[in-house]
Amino acid sequence: MKAAYRKALITGASAGLGEEYARQLAAAGVDLILVARRKDRLEDLARGLSQKYPVSVEIFPADLSRDHELSALAEKIRQTEDLDLLINNAGFGGKSKFYKDENGESEQMVRVHVLAPVILTRAALPAMIRRGRGAVINVSSVAAFSPFSGAMYSSTKAFLAMFSVNLQNELHGKGIKVQALCPGLTHTEFHQVAGMNKETIPGFLWMRADRVVRISLRALGRNKVIVIPGCRNRIISFLMRCPWTFSLVQWLSRRSWVRKMAAMK
Numbered sequence: 377m378k379a380a381y382r383k384a385l386i387t388g389a390s391a392g393l394g395e396e397y398a399r400q401l402a403a404a405g406v407d408l409i410l411v412a413r414r415k416d417r418l419e420d421l422a423r424g425l426s427q428k429y430p431v432s433v434e435i436f437p438a439d440l441s442r443d444h445e446l447s448a449l450a451e452k453i454r455q456t457e458d459l460d461l462l463i464n465n466a467g468f469g470g471k472s473k474f475y476k477d478e479n480g481e482s483e484q485m486v487r488v489h490v491l492a493p494v495i496l497t498r499a500a501l502p503a504m505i506r507r508g509r510g511a512v513i514n515v516s517s518v519a520a521f522s523p524f525s526g527a528m529y530s531s532t533k534a535f536l537a538m539f540s541v542n543l544q545n546e547l548h549g550k551g552i553k554v555q556a557l558c559p560g561l562t563h564t565e566f567h568q569v570a571g572m573n574k575e576t577i578p579g580f581l582w583m584r585a586d587r588v589v590r591i592s593l594r595a596l597g598r599n600k601v602i603v604i605p606g607c608r609n610r611i612i613s614f615l616m617r618c619p620w621t622f623s624l625v626q627w628l629s630r631r632s633w634v635r636k637m638a639a640m641k
């Protein structure tokens with residue numbers, strides 16, 4: 377990939393898709409600011425990338441579900457005048473059903489998937505608008521269209537998809553691209569963190585993180601807002617949005633054997 381951007385900030389860069397964005401952007405010569413909670417992982421990644429490529433890599437350890445850490449990151453963004461790519465990628469899958477959640481997981485999901493992207497995007501836009509160029513990638517999911525991916529997970533990812541579409545419309549003519557990346561099942565640490573059993577899901581439904589990220593970065597040059605990587609994921613998303621099949625998918629999602637297959641708890 378040719379470097380179309382000079383400096384990118386990636387949330388959730390300590391693993392999975394975020395780490396892969398960091399690798400591909402560094403290889404393209406883009407300076408990086410890496411954000412996540414696990415400082416040791418960020419340090420290792422930053423060291424490795426800056427040894428391998430001629431880029432500057434800064435780390436900013438932060439828990440995006442905590443108000444003061446999110447505010448500090450927003451301030452960092454406001455002070456980084458040359459930031460031209462923001463990737464709101466940090467996220468996690470729910471461990472409990474909404475009505476059983478007693479540990480504040482639902483609220484934490486709103487903070488990480490909704491509040492953080494809103495606040496960080498708002499912080500990044502003024503400088504991008506002044507320069508007349510920049511991009512924001514919000515990592516959503518095919519779950520944004522799904523009636524069986526968890527009340528909080530689906531709805532927060534749906535927010536990111538519609539936020540991106542409408543924001544792109546608002547920013548029309550200002551030289552800024554907005555993308556909602558909607559991956560399907562992707563090999564990362566996500567399922568392990570969420571306590572899901574990957575073995576129950578057929579292998580052909582999975583994609584590799586490097587491929588998903590490559591598709592996202594390529595699509596950024598094509599002004600496409602909703603980006604669904606992989607033919608199977610596009611078919612699945614279409615069927616879930618189509619009125620004729622939506623009811624069938626919803627009916628299926630209530631069957632216990634389907635929920636088991638989809639590794640839902």
Ligand SMILES: NC(=O)c1ccc[n+]([C@@H]2O[C@H](COP(=O)([O-])OP(=O)(O)OC[C@H]3O[C@@H](n4cnc5c(N)ncnc54)[C@H](OP(=O)(O)O)[C@@H]3O)[C@@H](O)[C@H]2O)c1
Binds near residue numbers: 393
């Ligand atoms: N893998 C999939 O099948 C899939 C499919 C569709 C969409 N997605 C989305 O893709 C994005 C990346 O997930 P992934 O698959 O790469 O999972 P992953 O390997 O588990 O990585 C998640 C990243 O988010 C960070 N993170 C989680 N909570 C955070 C918090 N409170 N504050 C700061 N950082 C936080 C984690 O870092 P720390 O733990 O170090 O904080 C980690 O770097 C997520 O938004 C996920 O919803 C994944």
